[in-house]
Amino acid sequence: MKLTDAATVIRSKNARPLQITIDLMFEDQARFDLARQSPSLSPANLAGLYGLQQGSVQVLPFPQALAIKLVFDRRTVAGDPGDRDVYGTQQHGPLLGVEL
Amino acid sequence: MSAVGKLRDRFPRGPETRPLPALAASGQLGYGIPEPALKAGLEREPDFIGCDMGSIDPGPHYLGSGQIATSDIMTRRDLGLVLRGARALDVPLLLGTAGCAGARPHLDTTLDMIRAIATEEGLHFRLAAIGADIPADTVKAARRENRLRPLGQMAMPSDEEIDGSTNLVAQMGTEAFRRALDTEADVIIAGRACDTAIFTAVPEMLGFPLGPATHMAKIIECTSICCTPGGRDAMLGTLEGDSFLIESMNPARHATPMSVAAHALYEQADPYKVHEPEGTLHLDDVVYDAVDEHRVRVHGARWEQAAQLSVKLEGAIPVGERGMVLAGAADPRFIAAVDEITEAVEKTGRELLGETLGGDFQLFFRVYGRDGVVPWPDPPAEPPREVFVMVECIAPTADQVKTVLACCKQYLLHHGFPGRLSTAGNIAFPFTPPEVLAGPAYRFSLYHVMQVDALAPLFPIQVEEL
Numbered sequence: 033m034k035l036t037d038a039a040t041v042i043r044s045k046n047a048r049p050l051q052i053t054i055d056l057m058f059e060d061q062a063r064f065d066l067a068r069q070s071p072s073l074s075p076a077n078l079a080g081l082y083g084l085q086q087g088s089v090q091v092l093p094f095p096q097a098l099a100i101k102l103v104f105d106r107r108t109v110a111g112d113p114g115d116r117d118v119y120g121t122q123q124h125g126p127l128l129g130v131e132l
Numbered sequence: 133m134s135a136v137g138k139l140r141d142r143f144p145r146g147p148e149t150r151p152l153p154a155l156a157a158s159g160q161l162g163y164g165i166p167e168p169a170l171k172a173g174l175e176r177e178p179d180f181i182g183c184d185m186g187s188i189d190p191g192p193h194y195l196g197s198g199q200i201a202t203s204d205i206m207t208r209r210d211l212g213l214v215l216r217g218a219r220a221l222d223v224p225l226l227l228g229t230a231g232c233a234g235a236r237p238h239l240d241t242t243l244d245m246i247r248a249i250a251t252e253e254g255l256h257f258r259l260a261a262i263g264a265d266i267p268a269d270t271v272k273a274a275r276r277e278n279r280l281r282p283l284g285q286m287a288m289p290s291d292e293e294i295d296g297s298t299n300l301v302a303q304m305g306t307e308a309f310r311r312a313l314d315t316e317a318d319v320i321i322a323g324r325a326c327d328t329a330i331f332t333a334v335p336e337m338l339g340f341p342l343g344p345a346t347h348m349a350k351i352i353e354c355t356s357i358c359c360t361p362g363g364r365d366a367m368l369g370t371l372e373g374d375s376f377l378i379e380s381m382n383p384a385r386h387a388t389p390m391s392v393a394a395h396a397l398y399e400q401a402d403p404y405k406v407h408e409p410e411g412t413l414h415l416d417d418v419v420y421d422a423v424d425e426h427r428v429r430v431h432g433a434r435w436e437q438a439a440q441l442s443v444k445l446e447g448a449i450p451v452g453e454r455g456m457v458l459a460g461a462a463d464p465r466f467i468a469a470v471d472e473i474t475e476a477v478e479k480t481g482r483e484l485l486g487e488t489l490g491g492d493f494q495l496f497f498r499v500y501g502r503d504g505v506v507p508w509p510d511p512p513a514e515p516p517r518e519v520f521v522m523v524e525c526i527a528p529t530a531d532q533v534k535t536v537l538a539c540c541k542q543y544l545l546h547h548g549f550p551g552r553l554s555t556a557g558n559i560a561f562p563f564t565p566p567e568v569l570a571g572p573a574y575r576f577s578l579y580h581v582m583q584v585d586a587l588a589p590l591f592p593i594q595v596e597e598l
Binding site: 051055057083105107112114 | 190
């Protein structure tokens, strides 16, 4: 199943000016479990997807909200010269092709 | 008697008296408060009204420049709405992070608006303003004494960077609002403040437990964002002691256990912990119960008082003047060769301008349609049909920016590359001049935690009668 079919929300935002946090939210327990167990959403695979160093992506399941949080450091501090996305709201694009 | 005096009288037995309804009127005042929900909220007769005006999301420009992020016209309109509402009910109004960034210029701009509204509308009240500006010497002393800790990838600032920052602020916590309430102010406007502090000062004053109070503050400060569908309508939080009830003042926005739980994720790297100057909010054992399809009751948040007081510092420093060239292209050969072309143009530009300008400028070629937004590790499977090219320059003066951009624009337009067919021009301008000056540019110089012995000396209060 594609992540875009399994998730109801795929949103990206700054967590303060130093990190990007991406929330994946699911409608039911089955889809949340599928995503949580999928190797596609492993820290190693996600680092590759974003071109980041291994070990730099945290994957934090939040079962209370049937959600998975991804966190990684920004390449530039928000608003520094060369930043591409000051609010960090469009950094979810690389996830949209993920197969669970 | 002051609004806060009357509020104390209404709670003779503190939290045992009755639940405490608080109205969050706006999560970012100045972008247009939806009026029907605010009106519905005021009809519920809240014991106090809070509004956040701030955020660090818009980046370092507002803190650096001292400009407020919202328009004057809409900010006045929103301030008028909440001032009239609070004065009509005679309840305290607490406003946090004046003018988006909460430094002295933002606070002064907002104070002038409040004074003008009071005069125009014949409103009379006691106004307390809490400053959040931190002197550079205080920050330098903290660094020397190893009381300054960088967050994340921030570097330790040099003395020059601290002195060169146009504004330095610290996020105040509940303590500052408590002191302002003690002045018997009816309206409190704060410089840079924790969003939660706006809503925790009154509950703390009345003796409500800080775990649920801080958790409720954390949720309602964003108004109806925690609902499904989310929105910007006023939110009512009713603190019951160990639990609280939340409800959107727009009947179309429903707080559900899932939507409210999910809000703990919003803009947070750790959904289980929220750090404040006075302590940490722990959300591991929180339970969300549906009361009906519109309301949720929450309990289980735990407050841990900090052993060491600390404040988060924010500073912004100018990096020069910014300008850009705006252009597009629809030629597949140009699009395929765009990296080689922009590299060559930059090289030519630096050679030409090196002597004239001393070479002291930064250039960024942003190719939208390809990787202007995300630094993708791989090229797209199919090249885009069109791309938008923004050439951004940062240089010490506006004249230098204009010189660099004009030069780059012309060489980008006429750069000859292998296989080129369109020998009359490589890029399309939607208008001329395509060079647009954007004014001073800033970066964050400080995003650090400073340990302190006491909070009160950092956040002075000025009181005036209107």
